[in-house]
Ligand SMILES: Nc1ncnc2c1ncn2[C@@H]1O[C@H](COP(=O)(O)OP(=O)(O)O)[C@@H](O)[C@H]1O
């Protein structure tokens with residue numbers, strides 16, 4: 001497997017998304033990115049995740065029982081964004097400022113789209129999973145030759161929207177997790193070098209998650225953000241589109257009806273709508 005075969009998030013790519021870090025950290029010890037996640041609950045989750053992964057990586061906890069995290073919650077509430085932001089923070093912590101001299105000094109995230117793997121887009125599902133873990137450990141085949149005294153590269157593996165990957169229909173027509181305890185996925189997870197790797201799973205179907213996953217991963221619920229956070233996101237996204245407070249009124253009004261808007265993705269669509277409406281009204 002090569003770098004071009006996977007959806008690889010490097011420091012540079014994450015910086016494009018979140019913007020540069022300010023020169024000094026915030027009071028919570030986390031970096032302050034130009035386009036950071038909004039909302040105190042997100043910040044708190046980021047702080048906890050960073051503390052746990054940093055500990056395992058720094059203290060060489062190679063065989064930890066904690067393999068990573070399970071993010072669950074509705075669509076568009078920031079699960080994928082959190083995995084990216086965590087990786088960006090780990091880049092900052094572990095000294096990767098984008099000028100790492102060697103591959104092995106990098107922190108990268110590998111995004112694995114559950115639906116793609118399930119569809120067999122890259123071939124046999126179990127083979128792919130094996131390859132993904134191998135790639136996470138060693139980097140691209142043929143590239144870097146691994147020596148025992150080399151620092152190993154550090155990787156976040158994101159299995160995004162895993163419900164399609166791990167679910168299948170059983171004979172009774174009910175959905176159930178497809179991977180058994182002995183499957184290659186659990187084998188890879190149990191073998192994971194937790195001093196260099198963290199695995200994140202996201203799903204909007206917690207009800208279908210197998211106990212074997214719950215045992216190995218720490219669960220985080222991503223609830224619909226409170227109105228105040230939705231408003232702040234609205235203003236932030238609107239600033240990028242150079243919308244005025246007046247342009248935004250329809251969006252803000254819609255948000256204030258409690259429970260009307262349940263995701264940040266909806267906010268993005270509404271701001272886009274307001275922007276297009278403005279363009280179409282323009283003389
Ligand atoms: N806390 C946040 N602050 C600002 N934007 C956010 C935040 N959380 C998510 N977003 C943005 O909202 C959109 C949806 O988030 P995403 O992570 O894709 O949701 P999910 O993975 O839960 O479906 C993305 O464009 C993301 O960048």
Ligand SMILES: [Mg+2]
Nearest residue numbers: 079080160202
């Ligand atoms: Mg997502």
